Amino acid sequence: MKAAIGLGNPGLAYALSRHNVGFHVIDLYRQVERRVGRGRRRCSARVYRHGDLLLAKPMTGMNASGEAVSRLVSLYALHPQDLLLVHDDLDLPLGRMRIVPGGGAGTHKGVLSVHETLGTCRVPRMKIGIEAEDRELDGATFVLRSFSEGEWNDLSPILRRAAAAIAAFRRHPLDQVMTEFNTEPGTVAAA
Numbered sequence: 001m002k003a004a005i006g007l008g009n010p011g012l013a014y015a016l017s018r019h020n021v022g023f024h025v026i027d028l029y030r031q032v033e034r035r036v037g038r039g040r041r042r043c044s045a046r047v048y049r050h051g052d053l054l055l056a057k058p059m060t061g062m063n064a065s066g067e068a069v070s071r072l073v074s075l076y077a078l079h080p081q082d083l084l085l086v087h088d089d090l091d092l093p094l095g096r097m098r099i100v101p102g103g104g105a106g107t108h109k110g111v112l113s114v115h116e117t118l119g120t121c122r123v124p125r126m127k128i129g130i131e132a133e134d135r136e137l138d139g140a141t142f143v144l145r146s147f148s149e150g151e152w153n154d155l156s157p158i159l160r161r162a163a164a165a166i167a168a169f170r171r172h173p174l175d176q177v178m179t180e181f182n183t184e185p186g187t188v189a190a191a
Contacts, residue, residue, distance in 0.1 A: 043071035066117030092129025
């Protein structure tokens with residue numbers, strides 16, 4: 001079994017914020033894959049089942065995401081390498097996506113929380129770029145702001161690509177998913 005876990009903040013106040021990109025990707029995957037089961041509240045998360053894939057949105061708040069993730073790992077006997085954390089990334093330009101096998105959390109407190117509770121930073125991640133070229137706000141304020149209409153238009157294709165990457169993650173090894181999805185659309189991966 002594998003699990004794709006979208007990080008975000010619960011509640012209407014945060015629903016359209018940049019920090020909730022992980023939630024948006026999980027919801028889009030559910031829309032595309034119509035056979036996803038109805039969600040249930042388990043382990044402080046909203047959990048959906050699609051065959052051998054769990055989809056989860058922690059309801060603990062971003063900075064305590066590790067609580068829900070560690071409970072899910074324990075309940076479903078998952079290994080950290082079976083997870084794919086989906087989250088926003090201030091170090092990537094808006095509309096870019098990068099899948100990595102692990103690594104440091106940087107300034108992302110949700111990812112840091114997961115690393116601390118699982119005791120490892122070797123957790124696969126899908127990072128969705130939210131940075132704006134002309135940003136004047138500090139990072140903590142900026143991530144809680146909503147996207148403009150133009151930014152949503154720029155972001156939509158990468159959200160669809162991210163949902164497709166989750167479908168590939170369900171069926172294929174991470175290396176294969178990285179090879180396919182870390183290449184910009186329309187380009188060929190280096191051999």
